[in-house]
Amino acid sequence: MSTMQDVAKLAGVSAKTVSRVFNDELHVSPAKRDRVNAAMAELNYVPNMLARTFREGKASVLAIAVPDLGDPFFASIIRAIDQVAQRNGHAIAVTSLGHDADREQPIVEALLRRQMDGFIIAPISNDQSYLAKWLVNVPLVFVDREPANIAADLFVEDDKGAAHAAVQHLLQHGHTDIAFIGDSENVITTxxxxxxYRExxxxxxIPRRPERVLLTExxxxxxxxxxxxSSNDSPTAVFSSNSRTSQEIFPTLQQLNQPRVALVSFGDFPMAAALQPSVTVVDQNPERLGRAAAERLFARLDEPTKRYRRRNVFTADLIERASSAEFVGEAAAARGR
Structure with missing residues (x-):
């Protein structure tokens, strides 16, 4: 394993200069910065954060990065991770990545430079290869969203299989014209x-109808x-691919539809069971995801060389409620279908 001294020797600078470059501090000339960055890349160098933590007597901290702290799904994941972390004597540091893929790497690496014992991330970009150098010293666990161009522990749900089951549920209730609404296809879960849905x-x-697929924030x-x-050719059912979208469209479905259009939401949300009609959902169980990710991270800390199954996929069950069953056939009949 390369050391800071190895990088300094290769770059022809002092170890202090290497530290300044790694921590993105000022007062380093562009020429020296370029030499140090080239040396770190050549030697695949990252500092031993765990050793520094013990040496400096800092508190043990896990980092968590998710797309949106305000999303109830990710908030539940964070709470589950925090519960496991507390049992293991760790605090957590949480950050929001947002939805701009270009922001992921600088945000994540800024956290990793701050002596984190481990990192749990739900990524937003299409390339996580930049994290390969950190795997030397920092356990990384991905949750909800699969990483690209890196092999690491992963805990996700069967998004494709659960969506297939949700649409099949609507088909079994007589709906043959089903719309899909969700966010960008750049998001792997969508x-x-x-x-x-398509399968x-x-x-x-049923032939594919591109106009039935709505992708938006x-x-x-x-x-x-x-x-x-509001069009003359409207669907009889809607499959919403995430809970935030479901919450946004539910009032509109109530206001505009006489008779009502059926709805299935991928992801439960607060009050979904109490609404009128109550909303049929794919139960994601974010607490299970967060708990499993945190337990794997601590297992990596305890036994770094032990072999584990990297890719872990959980099933997601459909909870049938009134939004997909109470008005069975009513919408289709009203449209003469």
């Missing part, structure tokens, strides 16, 4: 759920749904 329709012999979802349902 992409997997869209695949499941379920194809298996039922949750805050714009109601406007798109309103336009779709």
């Amino acid at each position: 992409r997997r759920r869209l695949e499941g 379920a329709l194809a298996a039922a012999g 949750p805050e714009n979802a109601s406007e798109l749904i309103a336009a779709l349902l």
Whole structure:
């Protein structure tokens, strides 16, 4: 394993200069910075954060990075991780990545430079190869979203299979015109759920209709749904690919539809069971994901060389409620279908 002294020797600078470059401090000339960065890349160097933590007597901390701290799904994951961390004498540091893929690497690496014992991340970009050098000293666990171009521990749910089952549920209730609404296909969970939606329709012999797929940010979802349902050729059912979108469109579905359009949400959300009609959901169980990710991270800390199954996929069950069953056939009948 390369040391700071090895990097300093190769770059022809002092160890202090290497430290300054790694921590992105000022007062280092561009020429020296370039030499140090080249040397670190050549030697695949990252500092031994865990050793520094013990040496400096700092508190043990786990880092968590998710797309949106305000999303109830990710908030539940964080709470579950925190519970496991507390049992193991650790605090947590949490950050939001947002939805700009270019921000992921600088945000994540800024946290990793601050002596974290481990890192749990739900990524937003399409390339996590930049994390390979950190795996030498910092256990990394991915949750909810699969990483690209790196092999690391992963805990996800069967997005594609659960979406297929949700659409099949609507088909079994007589709906053959089903819309899909979700965020960008750049988000791997949306992409997997869209695949499941399309495959379920194809298996039922229903031709693909691109205009039935609405991709937008949750805050714009109601406007798109309103336009779709106000047309003469509107669907009888909607499959929403995430809970935030479901919460946004539910009031619109209530206001615009006489008779109501069926709804299935990928992901439960607060009050979903109490709404009128109550909302049929794919139960993601974010607490299970967070707990499993945290337990794997601590297992890595305790036994770094032990072999574990990297990719772990949980099933997600459908909870049937009134939004997909109470008005069975009513919408289709009203449209003469």
